[in-house]
Amino acid sequence: MSLLDFARGPAMQWSLIILVVGVTWRLFGALLLMKKKDLSKAKVESTTGASISTVFNRFWPKPQFAAQMSITLLLAYTMHIGLFVVVFLFSPHITLITDMTGLSWSGLSGGVVMFFGAITLASMIALLIRRLTSPVLKMISTPGDYISWLITALPVLTGLMAHAHFGGPYETVLAIHMLTVELLFIWFPFSKLMHAFLFIPSRAKLGAVFGRRGVKI
Amino acid sequence: MSELIKNKDQLEANSGNEETLSQSLLKQGISRRTFMKFCTTVTSAMALAPASAILMAETLAQTRRQSVIWLSFQECTGCTESLTRSHKPTIESLIFDFISLDYHHTLQAAAGHAAEEARETAMKDNWGKYILIVDGSIPTKDDGVYSTIAGITNLSMLEEVSKGAAAIVSVGTCAAFGGLPKADPNPTGAKSVSEIIKGKPIINIPGCPPIPVVITGVLAHVLTFGIPDLDDKGRPKAFYGESIHDRCYRRPFYDQGLFAKGFDDEGARKGWCLYEVGCKGPVTHNACATTKWNNGTSFPIQAGHGCIGCSEPDFWDKGGFYKSLPQGQWGSAEGIAAAAVAGAAIGIGAAAMAKSHQKTSGEESS
Numbered sequence: 219m220s221l222l223d224f225a226r227g228p229a230m231q232w233s234l235i236i237l238v239v240g241v242t243w244r245l246f247g248a249l250l251l252m253k254k255k256d257l258s259k260a261k262v263e264s265t266t267g268a269s270i271s272t273v274f275n276r277f278w279p280k281p282q283f284a285a286q287m288s289i290t291l292l293l294a295y296t297m298h299i300g301l302f303v304v305v306f307l308f309s310p311h312i313t314l315i316t317d318m319t320g321l322s323w324s325g326l327s328g329g330v331v332m333f334f335g336a337i338t339l340a341s342m343i344a345l346l347i348r349r350l351t352s353p354v355l356k357m358i359s360t361p362g363d364y365i366s367w368l369i370t371a372l373p374v375l376t377g378l379m380a381h382a383h384f385g386g387p388y389e390t391v392l393a394i395h396m397l398t399v400e401l402l403f404i405w406f407p408f409s410k411l412m413h414a415f416l417f418i419p420s421r422a423k424l425g426a427v428f429g430r431r432g433v434k435i
Numbered sequence: 436m437s438e439l440i441k442n443k444d445q446l447e448a449n450s451g452n453e454e455t456l457s458q459s460l461l462k463q464g465i466s467r468r469t470f471m472k473f474c475t476t477v478t479s480a481m482a483l484a485p486a487s488a489i490l491m492a493e494t495l496a497q498t499r500r501q502s503v504i505w506l507s508f509q510e511c512t513g514c515t516e517s518l519t520r521s522h523k524p525t526i527e528s529l530i531f532d533f534i535s536l537d538y539h540h541t542l543q544a545a546a547g548h549a550a551e552e553a554r555e556t557a558m559k560d561n562w563g564k565y566i567l568i569v570d571g572s573i574p575t576k577d578d579g580v581y582s583t584i585a586g587i588t589n590l591s592m593l594e595e596v597s598k599g600a601a602a603i604v605s606v607g608t609c610a611a612f613g614g615l616p617k618a619d620p621n622p623t624g625a626k627s628v629s630e631i632i633k634g635k636p637i638i639n640i641p642g643c644p645p646i647p648v649v650i651t652g653v654l655a656h657v658l659t660f661g662i663p664d665l666d667d668k669g670r671p672k673a674f675y676g677e678s679i680h681d682r683c684y685r686r687p688f689y690d691q692g693l694f695a696k697g698f699d700d701e702g703a704r705k706g707w708c709l710y711e712v713g714c715k716g717p718v719t720h721n722a723c724a725t726t727k728w729n730n731g732t733s734f735p736i737q738a739g740h741g742c743i744g745c746s747e748p749d750f751w752d753k754g755g756f757y758k759s760l761p762q763g764q765w766g767s768a769e770g771i772a773a774a775a776v777a778g779a780a781i782g783i784g785a786a787a788m789a790k791s792h793q794k795t796s797g798e799e800s801s
Contacts, residue, residue, distance in 0.1 A: 222718060223753065226763035234765055239778035246782025251789055309692050310761040313711050317762040318771075327692035388678060389718040392760070 222389045225396035233400035240407025245415060261432030268429025269422040275435075276421050290348065293341045300338030304331055304374060328381055335378045342371050362409055369405045372398040457496035460532055470496070477652045480726055481663065481673035494659040495533060501658055502561040503568060504554060504596060505539040508589040509582050509616040509625055510571030514607035515541045517644035518651070533658060537565070540584075551585045558599050566657065567600035569593065569628050572609040572616045576624025593631060602636040602657065603628060606650060611639035611669070612748035619752050629669060636662050639669035641721075643745035648726050649674045668748070670720065679716035679742045682724035685709065703739060713757035714741030721746040 219227070262268070279287045305311055309325035316322045325331075346367055349355045376395035379385040406412065413420075428435045460470060474492040478485075507515070519542070536542060537557030538550070545553050557565060571589070574581040579590035597603060605628045608614040616625035629637050640653055653671050656663045663671040680686060688694070688708040695702035695709055708714070716724075719742050723734040736742055741757075744750040754764045 220748070223749070226754065226760070230763040231766045231770075234771065235774045238771055238774040239781070242775045242778030243782040243785070246779045247785040247789075248782075250783060250786035309694055309711065310759070313759045314761045314763070314765075317758070318765060318768075325692050328690045331692075383681070388680070392718065396761075396763070 220389070220393070222393040222396075225393040225400065229397060229400045233403040237403040237406055240404075241412070241415060244407050244412055248416065249419060256430065258431070260430045262429055265426040265429040268435075269425040272425025272428075272435060273418055273421045290345075293345050293348070296341040297338055297345065300334045300341065301370075301374070303334040304338060304377065307331065308377075332378060332381055335374055335381075339371060339374050339378070342367065342374070366405070366409045366411055369398075369402050369409075370411070373402055455496065456498050456500060456533055459500065460496075463532060465532065474655075476648065477655045480648055480652050480722070481656060481671070483673075487660075491655065491659045495655070498533070498658060500533065500535040502557055502565040503534045503536050504557055504565055504600075505536060505542075505568040505570070506589075506592060506596060507540045508569065508571030508573050508593070508610070509623065510607060510609050511615075512541055513644040514570040514642075514650075515539070517642075518647050534566075534654065537561075548585075554596070558596060562599040564601050565599065566654075567596055567603045568606055569603060569610040570606045572613045572625035572627060573631055574616070574623035575626050575631070576622070579624075581623040590631070593628065597628075597632045597635055600635060602638065602662065603632060604653065604657070605629065605637060605639045605641075605669075607645055608641040608643045608745055608748075608750065611641035614643065615751055617749070617751075637669055638662060638665065638671065641668075641670060641675075641746040643743075643750075645746070646674075646722055646726050646728065649722055666720070668720075670746075674722040674726075675720040675746065677720065679719045679721055679724050679736070680714075683716055683736055684724070685736060698739065709736060709739075709741040711759050712741055713743075713755065713759050715744030715747070715750070715753070715756075715760065716742040717760060719744040719747050719750075 278284075279291065284291075303326065306315075307326045308328075308331045312323060312325050349359055349363070349367075373395060376391065376398050380388065380391045380395045383391075385391050402411075406414075425435065457470075471488070471492055474495065475488040478488040478491055483491075505515075535557075538554040540550070543550060543553065571582075573579065573589045573593055575590055579588035582589045584592060605611040609616060609625075610628050613621075613625050613627045613630075616623060617627075627639075629639070638653060638657070640650055642649070649671075652674065653663060656671070656673075663673055666672050666675055668675075680689070683689075685706060685708045688706070689710055693702065693705075693707040694711040695705075695707045696711060697703060698712060703709075703712075710717070714736065716736065723742070724736070727734045727737070743756045744753065754762075758764075
């Protein structure tokens with residue numbers, strides 16, 4: 219079995235199974251956790267509004283922090299938008315998603331996706347440098363954060379290499395790209411990358427807790 | 436590999452006292468112009484230096500006909516058909532004027548015992564010097580009983596004939612990598628030549644079938660310059676060094692993200708890239724996109740069908756010809772659903788355990 223056959227076959231199948239098991243495990247485990255009874259008197263009748271508004275208003279910092287966070291925010295948005303484009307608007311990726319779900323949409327040209335891939339990688343490197351140079355960020359960073367960074371960056375890097383036919387025979391680079399994606403699938407549920415699924419319920423819960431106390435956040 | 440015919444002198448030493456090729460070709464009415472055209476085509480196809488055409492012509496002209504034994508095992512004769520079934524006499528057919536094809540099931544006149552005698556005589560007269568060409572895979576299960584010739588298993592015949600061969604050329608994917616007979620579940624235990632024979636120079640010319648000019652080009656190279664440069668799968672780099680995708684005329688559409696989604700949609704009619712309908716061109720190394728087929732007329736992608744990757748090992752077992760490369764073999768929707776149910780069950784169990792633990796801790800603290 220060649221490396222590409224392994225990446226397209228058993229590695230893809232098992233990494234997807236681990237991803238799905240892990241994500242559903244984490245989601246059910248977190249969402250069904252026991253809620254401690256709050257004995258205080260609620261300041262509002264319903265916390266639904268606070269929950270929903272917190273989900274959305276956290277997409278942007280409070281005005282007093284906006285200037286301070288502007289560069290980080292720019293880099294973070296660049297990275298996330300870039301990742302979205304690379305993952306969901308590159309035709310070969312759409313083909314895989316279509317095969318799995320039946321859903322289909324138009325992709326962008328390879329050159330445009332390459333551009334987004336490059337700026338994604340550049341923004342990730344800039345964010346890593348910031349993490350390594352900021353005393354506070356450095357202090358609160360764990361090995362898992364660096365591993366998550368690496369495991370997220372590798373598929374982008376190898377994807378760019380595969381598309382550019384750089385770094386070796388295409389089938390080898392493609393196989394390495396697929397294996398790095400499969401490594402991401404395996405790592406994803408057990409790391410902070412789960413924020414892709416958990417950011418909405420966690421923000422909503424935070425909004426509800428503060429809303430009950432009458433705190434505007 | 437260096438033991439094999441390396442130059443003109445060795446070539447001459449390899450044969451008996453027959454007339455030279457130039458004498459033989461002249462007798463058959465083949466002009467020098469046609470001969471030079473063959474040499475130029477072969478050397479240019481193999482990306483050799485321009486001077487190599489003259490050297491090849493000189494060497495071949497002075498060569499005596501090389502003894503070749505062609506063994507056909509588990510195969511469909513497509514490789515031989517590829518070489519011989521041209522619409523008109525072509526330069527490919529000239530190769531038969533350069534070699535003494537002493538044994539070939541399909542092409543020889545002799546049959547039965549006479550045919551086997553021809554093989555044995557050729558082996559005896561040219562021991563250590565003849566070129567062995569094999570097409571078809573070799574069944575090895577149950578001592579190789581699934582394919583026999585004159586009561587001799589393919590396995591025994593290959594082992595016997597290869598002993599006296601100067602070099603072996605595996606023509607077609609079956610001989611080179613096991614091919615179709617080796618496809619899962621491989622009921623006959625089919626193997627490639629290189630899996631069985633060790634210690635001999637083996638050149639793989641895979642393809643289902645291989646391109647005629649690739650077969651003749653490699654043979655002409657062996658006759659004149661010896662073994663060509665091979666890649667990690669034993670294939671001549673001159674023909675298999677680049678992927679179909681690298682040389683495909685539809686490549687610009689791939690780069691622009693323009694793909695046919697089916698074989699009769701607008702994209703297909705406009706000639707867009709066939710990547711999404713299963714083309715294996717990006718991972719297939721062959722010369723189809725450059726030399727093409729039928730005297731350079733066309734090749735599968737030009738005819739509207741994706742490359743099936745027939746010159747790569749196990750091409751039959753890669754998840755389907757119409758499944759694109761990124762689609763892979765991810766399993767089934769049922770499998771993913773089962774994984775989701777399993778994950779949910781674990782999550783619910785974990786939450787229940789946490790609740791129980793919280794309750795116990797709460798009771799203890801109160």
